[in-house]
Amino acid sequence: MNEEQSSYVKEIVDGSIVTPIGFSAAGIHAGLRYAKKDLGAIISEVPANAAAVYTTSHFQAAPLKVTQASIQAEKLIQAVIVNSACANACTGEKGLQDAYKMRELMAEHLQIKKEYVAVSSTGVIGEYLKMDKIASGIQQISEGSTVSHADAFQEAILTTDTVMKKCCYTAKLGGVTVTMGGTSKGSGMIHPNMATMLAFITTDAKIDSDCLQSSLSKVIPTTFNQITVDGDTSTNDTVLVLANGMAENEAITAEHPDYPVFLELLAKTCESLAKQIAKDGEGATKLIEVEVSGSKTEEEARAIAKQIVGSNLVKTAVYGSDANWGRIITAIGQTNTDVNPASVDIAIGNIVMLKNSEPQAFSEDEAINYLNQDFIKITVDLHNGESKGKAWGCDLSYDYVKINASYRT
Amino acid sequence: MNEEQSSYVKEIVDGSIVTPIGFSAAGIHAGLRYAKKDLGAIISEVPANAAAVYTTSHFQAAPLKVTQASIQAEKLIQAVIVNSACANACTGEKGLQDAYKMRELMAEHLQIKKEYVAVSSTGVIGEYLKMDKIASGIQQISEGSTVSHADAFQEAILTTDTVMKKCCYTAKLGGVTVTMGGTSKGSGMIHPNMATMLAFITTDAKIDSDCLQSSLSKVIPTTFNQITVDGDTSTNDTVLVLANGMAENEAITAEHPDYPVFLELLAKTCESLAKQIAKDGEGATKLIEVEVSGSKTEEEARAIAKQIVGSNLVKTAVYGSDANWGRIITAIGQTNTDVNPASVDIAIGNIVMLKNSEPQAFSEDEAINYLNQDFIKITVDLHNGESKGKAWGCDLSYDYVKINASYRT
Known part of the structure; x- marks a missing residue:
């Protein structure tokens, strides 16, 4: 993949979204489709600073509106609940209520504030979520920080993808080692404009939440926005970054001397995930x-x-x-x-x-x-x-x- | 094709580019490719007022530059020489010389001014024209006004097209019946921006040449520019209209009461050819x-x-x-x-x-x-x-x- 190693940012080949301190994940088969896992969650031990970018489509799907509302509340996210098989897009008022209900069910399951939950969906447009399956599925979620927990999440978010996408990088910020993991799904309807399909990035770095958002906005134009599979921009594109600060580095701001290192860490993560999506484009061989x-x-x-x-x-x-x-x-x-x-x-x-x-x-x-x-x-x-x-x-x-x-x- | 018949413009089902008074055509196998006809010509008995639109690509092919130079001279065109198999695009200085030579050879063959000849090419980009085959091919051109002459031309301009495209309409201008015929080729690299691939339209209507150009520019945005096969705008797109005036109607200008009828005649012709191209898009079944x-x-x-x-x-x-x-x-x-x-x-x-x-x-x-x-x-x-x-x-x-x-x- 022509991945150059810089002097600041190192790849952790076997790492994933659960490698950064304090993150766990889960993925189960809730029955939204025949056999494959279809419901996943990422959970942080503590509420994490959150930043996100979304599709610029006129028709933003219901879960994006709920995630935006959650982040707006305190700029903190502790859990993400994601389903595949159904995009919950173009589903009108009922679709929006379903997405809010999904948030509420997840918050109850984890005993956390509902505003700390982000919701995400991917799959067919114009169909309603099977809320009974979502509800019973959420009850079955039991998170952990092993490779198989990360794999379960990574599998649960796929649609026509043929492989899971993941990466993990590490760098030193203020002398402290921080780690960043990421996963994404893609394959079809890939022509991101601002953000792309679904990508979830976890890091234990401590970083000011405004600085996290501006960092994400800065790296998107050269990474996710530079891939295309079919020229079609999805209604559900979302890139969500959670930074829980558990590495205990001195908090990164735009003025911090190691801010460029953080930017590079984030850019490498986004570029790796973006390229993995392009490589696994629907029907792709090259x-x-x-x-x-x-x-x-x-x-x-x-x-x-x-x-x-x-x-x-x-x-x-x-x-x-x-x-x-x-x-x-x-x-x-x-x-x-x-x-x-x-x-x-x-x-x-x-x-x-x-x-x-x-x-x-x-x-x-x-x-x-x-x-x-x-x-x-x-x-x-x-x-x-x-x-x-x-x-x-x-x-x-x-x-x-x-x-x-x-x-x- | 959902073609509505208006009260002003009638379709001539068996008509073609040689139906208008004074036009003839030819198509031969010059050997630019294995077996199919590959060199064609349209000829008017008298120099015709000409209007054209071309691709907006940064890389306009050499023949477009020659045709522009010809039209610029007197706004009159009497003959069009077209080859398929080679687009003569991105061929640098040599390609431009070849296109000028092709114009000269055709003018000598017909004993007309070289500025009365338009040149057009379609096929692979980045290869040079086989000028020996073009030269001997032009010598073999023997035009006529039968259906088979028109078909020969229509076949000679095709590349991956599976069918010939043609149409013919008639209308009354100032009480005089005028006729307009058209043909085009398309199939791939079809996403016109200003004009499209190759389309040739003949009419015996008498019309002021500035008015002809503005009429063409007026109908392009709703016809040729509204088709797409693959999103790729070719380097060779050209729509050329020849109006030889032999119907002897009172000359059409923008102020003439029948100007809207002429516009409709031209729009119907362009829309018909554009839809035929879309329908015959590469691999298309619908x-x-x-x-x-x-x-x-x-x-x-x-x-x-x-x-x-x-x-x-x-x-x-x-x-x-x-x-x-x-x-x-x-x-x-x-x-x-x-x-x-x-x-x-x-x-x-x-x-x-x-x-x-x-x-x-x-x-x-x-x-x-x-x-x-x-x-x-x-x-x-x-x-x-x-x-x-x-x-x-x-x-x-x-x-x-x-x-x-x-x-x-």
Whole structure:
């Protein structure tokens, strides 16, 4: 995955959302669907400072409104309850009442304030939650901090995903070791705009809650907002970060000398989860990373990178291992950006195909060999400025069509 | 195709680009590809007033620059030479010279001014034209005005298209019958922005050339710009209209009482060609029409309609005959428009699925029966204003992936 290790932030390969001090998790089969686990929870020993970003869709789902209300109360969250199978989106007044009821049931089960509970749902839009199953499911939740507890949660939030997504990083803040774990679900309806699908991040770092929110807002544009699977922005996208402070470091604020370290810790966590979602896009066989440099602004570089990685024609060419760079040019061409059509370089892997906008001879065999791998890097240099940006996506396969022609039925 | 007949404009079912007085056509196999016809021409007996719109891509292909130069000279075009198999796009200085050479060869063949020749190319991006084949091909062009001549041209411009696109309409201007014929190619890389792929329209109407250009610019936003197959805007999109005046009607200007009739004639022609392209989108099995009403502005209605019809998730659901209206909501939700999330109606065919943003019970069997047809109408009422708009697209099938995973190789 080309993950570079920085000097400040280290990966904990076997870590997860329960690795930070004071976090536990659970996942069970509540019967919202046939067999798979479908109800999960993350719980902190103490109320944690919370920050979240949500979809910019006009149709924010009911649970997002409840989570927003919870965070607004005291900016503290102690537990998250999440179901899959049903998104509880476009369900009107009844859907909103159901989401509030779900919060209340979880608060009663844990004997905590209802405003300390965040609610999250993912699955089919326009269907009501089966509240009897949710209610009895919540009673069965019994959290713990083992690997299998984390796995149970990570499994419970999946829909068409084929693998669980998780990561864990550690860093020192003010001389104290803090840990951050994350998990997410994705696969379809992935074209985040502000936040994405569901992602949950836990950390034992102590950090001011306003600073936590601004840190999250700062890293989202270069991480979750830079992945796309199908160009469709979900109604339920949420990224939620819980910081319970149990590492006992000196509290991080924007002025703290180790604030950049915290930002990097959060950015690495978000980028890892985002890339795992892209790689597990519906029907995907390959992760595509596009890096654009030489643009006037970072925003333009990111916009171009996302346009390329979101193009159905690029995605199908990558699936077919066809070095059809004309489709990359097409994607760049239609962006509303400042591009000099005479100065563009394009490479797939290390194979240069266009230089100063002139086609270059290359070995088709070498290109096919490269494109047959499962990580594909596309590099574009616009020679039009000093900025750069990245985006991640996946190829478009027969299985994408298969999965989506029959998702609901 | 739900084509309504207006009182002013009548369809000529068997008509084509050679039906208007004074137009002839040809199509031959020049050897740019294995067997299919690949070089075509449209010729007018006299120089015709010409208007064109082109792709807004940063990377306009070489032939577009040559055609622009030709039209700029006297606003008159007498012949169009078109090849498929090679787009002559991103081919740098050599590509531009090739396109000028192609114009010159055609002008010599017909013994006309080179500025009266328009040049057009479609096919793979980033490869050079085989100029020896183009040169000998042009020598073989022998035009005529029979159905088979028109068909030969219509075939020569196709790439991954499975059917020829054509239409013909007639109307009376100042008491004189005029005729308009059109043909186009499409299938992939279809997400026009200003104009689309290749479309050629002939008419014997007499019309001022500035008025012709403004008429074309007026109808493009509601016709060609409202179709999408894959969200990718080509480098070669061109719509070219030739009006040779041989019907001898009183010249149409913006002040002429029959100007609205001419506009309708042109709009019907453009809409027919645009819908034929959408229906023949790569791998498509169904034509999808989306009509949005109740919006604040027509632009918003069109933007929402196009977002819905362009959504991979909507397209795969239609392919699988799955009435998954949550994906329609998702598409609406992510548009940058003024939407009241509490007042939306959605229907597929006549089956209402969402009313005032509340889910409605409906018969799944009835929905599947409707979705198994090859024309699918999706209707959205935002109840937020008085404007409306339409867009057209197609479903996303296994064959789309198959075609595009191996297009170039």
